[in-house]
Amino acid sequence: MSSGSRLVTIAGPGGIGKSRLALQVAAEALDGAGDGVWLVELAPVAEPELVARTVAAVLQVREEPGRLILDTLVDAVGDRHLLVVLDNAEHVLGAVAKLADAMMRCCLRAYLLVTSREPLGTSGEHVFRVPPLAGPPADLAAPGRLAAFESVQLFTERAPAGARTWSATPSRPASKRPPPPAEC
Numbered sequence: 001m002s003s004g005s006r007l008v009t010i011a012g013p014g015g016i017g018k019s020r021l022a023l024q025v026a027a028e029a030l031d032g033a034g035d036g037v038w039l040v041e042l043a044p045v046a047e048p049e050l051v052a053r054t055v056a057a058v059l060q061v062r063e064e065p066g067r068l069i070l071d072t073l074v075d076a077v078g079d080r081h082l083l084v085v086l087d088n089a090e091h092v093l094g095a096v097a098k099l100a101d102a103m104m105r106c107c108l109r110a111y112l113l114v115t116s117r118e119p120l121g122t123s124g125e126h127v128f129r130v131p132p133l134a135g136p137p138a139d140l141a142a143p144g145r146l147a148a149f150e151s152v153q154l155f156t157e158r159a160p161a162g163a164r165t166w167s168a169t170p171s172r173p174a175s176k177r178p179p180p181p182a183e184c
């Protein structure tokens, strides 16, 4: 948002930390957005038609009979100064792009932060690609230095949830490990 754009998409492959980053940005924006920071979790939204309705529900905008929910939503947001985080949007990109387009045109003090594996592709979108955590080179000579890499630190932190014993250093010195099978 420091890019000057009111529509920012955090893009990158699965698990790289897009949602985590968006939540961090949202937390830091809490003091600045007078009408609030709103988190819309899109992962469980199966149908594109439900995107605007889901956003409206989170923003507590009531549907009006005989009127498109997107129109009602845009009117209700009006000139409110808010940040809406649309998290995990990749499976409903078209509907999110349409909503973003309408909000950027009509709600001039609204900010949208989208996380998605792919960008929306709309005009005015600023795409921030999350860089991967630093990892060790394939030919790292000293396994003891593994723990210095961010990716290894994260793996080491989380691995115990899936495996009882994990260590970033070999449990036995290389000289005492059995030789690999001949075909390797």
Ligand SMILES: Nc1ncnc2c1ncn2[C@@H]1O[C@H](COP(=O)(O)OP(=O)(O)OP(=O)(O)O)[C@@H](O)[C@H]1O
Residues within 6 Å of the ligand: 012, 013, 014, 015, 016, 017, 018, 019, 020, 021, 088, 115, 117, 133, 154
């Ligand atoms: N830089 C990081 N430091 C610490 N933890 C991280 C970092 N990046 C990702 N994680 C952790 O990795 C996991 C996946 O992160 P996250 O859900 O943010 O990824 P994502 O890019 O949104 O994935 P998806 O595309 O599946 O939605 C989370 O548990 C998150 O806390």
Ligand SMILES: [Mg+2]
Residues within 6 Å of the ligand: 018, 019, 020, 087, 088, 115
């Ligand atoms: Mg995510």
